Amino acid sequence: MTAIAPQAPTVLEALAVSKRFGATTALADASLRVRQGTVHALLGGNGSGKSTLLKCLAGVCSADAGTVIVGSAHVPATQLTARRAHQLGLRFVHQDLGLFDGLTVAENIALGSGFPTLAGQIRWRTLRARVTTLLDRFEIPAASNTPVGALRPATKTLVAIARALQDQEDDTCVLLLDEPTASLPDAESHTLMAALRRRAAAGQTIVLVSHRMREVLEVADDFTVFRDGHLVASLTAARPTEQELVEAMAGQPRRESRAPSRRPEPPAVAATEPVLVTRGLVAGPLTGLDLSIDAGEIVGLAGLLGSGRSTALGTVFGLRRPVAGQVQLAGRDVTGHSTRAMMASGVALVPQDRLGDAVLTGMTVRENASLSVLRRYYRGWMRVGRERRDTRALAAAFRVRTPSVETPLAALSGGNQQKVVLARWLRRTPSLLLLDEPTQGVDVVARADIYRAVRDSAGGGCAVLIASSDFDELAQLCDRVVVLQAGRAAMAIPAEGLTADLLTALTQKEAIPS
Known part of the structure; x- marks a missing residue:
């Protein structure tokens, strides 16, 4: 530096x-x-x-x-x-890059500066030459005529930065x-x-x-x-x-604010069937996933983008039907069961896309927190008083910072929204908790609160499966991490000696034949 x-x-x-x-x-x-x-x-x-x-x-x-x-x-x-x-x-690039995947790099750049024209016609050669010079200036590994949707994520961000700075001098x-x-x-x-x-x-x-x-x-x-x-x-x-x-x-x-130490050993549990077993699971990029998770165990899934981490969670939860293979829950075959059936069997999923798949931002904290347990409060009418008291207790237990449980969820920070989603599922006391990028976009303090809640749940006997691109998170939180390569479980790394650098090295290797 x-x-x-x-x-x-x-x-x-x-x-x-x-x-x-x-x-x-x-x-x-x-x-x-x-x-x-x-x-x-x-x-x-x-x-x-x-x-x-x-x-x-x-x-x-x-x-x-x-x-x-x-x-x-x-x-x-x-x-x-x-x-x-x-x-x-002042030039800004926000988390939502404002790029259009279906347009080329040159077309996306021109949206910020205008298209060169002559006699009412776009001068495409001039535009491509201008954008090529800009890409060279910013050392961006892309061509002007490449669709933005074909770029790597980091390159997309660099294109957004180049677009924002294209008119600056020196x-x-x-x-x-x-x-x-x-x-x-x-x-x-x-x-x-x-x-x-x-x-x-x-x-x-x-x-x-x-x-x-x-x-x-x-x-x-x-x-x-x-x-x-x-x-x-x-x-x-x-x-x-x-x-x-x-x-x-x-x-x-705060102890919880520090780089979280690995959770204590779970209490001894009588030998039983594993909570989750997958055998030869084929779905999307998965080509034959074998996986087993015991009660009280926190297992991570690591792999490159497109390795099938999220697909594994979605298939277990019933969001997609596998092409082949088997899913067992506590020794019972649940292959292809619906999400409703999986929820009734004690499975919970916190999805990656919180805003798109997990929350209703126009509703209050109370309403969002109760979505998983509405039957507790509906008796021909909603027992709002009891629901409000329970939500206050839930918010306190999960350290959700909100002016009121009647505050619209959209007014909360991303970390507090995520804690509401996690709390909503954990109040069902699931036997299997599936977490997809659980702390993406969450600050370090809220992250520690989420880790604490996950550890507490595992300590109570819940099996936890975490898909995460944050290798520090997996190294700090998991009892073991399964590395996905070529759609299969290539190896399982125990907690002892597990580091983010080791996971980075292992995920970059060629797939290991099973």
């Missing part, structure tokens, strides 16, 4: 920015100071205000107070619009990235971080919002930490530890 002098000039400063949404204070006199040519990490737990600050800087929402300084320009934060932010040289713009790696596998995340580090070394100023502490510590020069809408730490040219950052985010040292 190239050292940046502490006296490097400030190119972006947000001073005493405040923002309220109804009764909720999102930002309270929050500040940010960014030095030229640095990667500046903006950190905080879900709901800390970091994304709200970026939205205020982008002019997406209007701040209630504060000042934004870019270079020599001073702008009241209340008057900052999207157009003014662009004029000031790296004068400030690039602000909101969770650019939230949905990327580790290998893709490393590729993107290396590219950002090269851009910073060439003089580009970058503000990075990310929950992935390991990557942040590898690339960032400076750090700002928000908590509950307030600035709580500002570190310039510093080398903090992960624990120091976590404690600043959490507000106090």
Whole structure:
């Protein structure tokens, strides 16, 4: 990492920015100071205000107070619009990249700058030449006529960055990235971080919002930490530890906030049939998956993108019917059973796409938390009082931060939404819990709460199967990890000696014949 002098000039400063949404204070006199040519990490737990600050800087929402300084320009934060932010040289790439998979790289780039035309006709050769020059400038391994849908995830993000910065000269713009790696596998995340580090070394100023502490510590020069809408730490040219950052985010040292230690050994369980057994399971990319999980055991699934991790969970849960093979639950053949039947048999699934498949954002926390147990409250009418009391107790047990159980779920941070989803399933006391990317886009504090809940469930005898692209997560949480290669279980790695680096190495190997 190239050292940046502490006296490097400030190119972006947000001073005493405040923002309220109804009764909720999102930002309270929050500040940010960014030095030229640095990667500046903006950190905080879900709901800390970091994304709200970026939205205020982008002019997406209007701040209630504060000042934004870019270079020599001073702008009241209340008057900052999207157009003014662009004029000031602020460029944004959000988690939703805004790219169209069915269009080529050149066409996606042109959506941001316009298509060159002559006599009302698009000059395709001119466009492709311009985009090829841009791709070379940003060292992006793609061709101008390649459909964006055919690109690797990290390359897609780089295309979005190039589109945002295509009109800048001499790296004068400030690039602000909101969770650019939230949905990327580790290998893709490393590729993107290396590219950002090269851009910073060439003089580009970058503000990075990310929950992935390991990557942040590898690339960032400076750090700002928000908590509950307030600035709580500002570190310039510093080398903090992960624990120091976590404690600043959490507000106090918390055992759960640390890199979670592996859970204690589960209580002794009388020898019985395994909770889950799959034999020769064929579905999608799976070509013959053999798997067995005992009561109280936490097993991880690791593999490259497209290895079949999510397919395995969905097939067990009944979301898709296998082409061949068998699924057994507690010794009973349940192959091809419906999701309704699997739920009745004690199986629960927390899916990868929380917003698309797991929550109803227009409904309240109470309503979302009760979806899995509606029969407890419906007696010809909903017993709302009892439902409300139970939800308050559930929110407290799972440390869900919400102003009220009647708050719309959409108003909660991603981490708190995920805890509601997990709590909703665990209140059914499942015998098998399936978790697909359970902490994707979740901050380190909420992640620790989710780990605690999963460990507690396993300690009570629940079998847990986790599909995750976060190898640190698998190494910290699992009793063993099964590596998928060529659609099969290539190997099982026990907890002893299990590390993220080892999983990275094993998943990159050629498939091992069974």
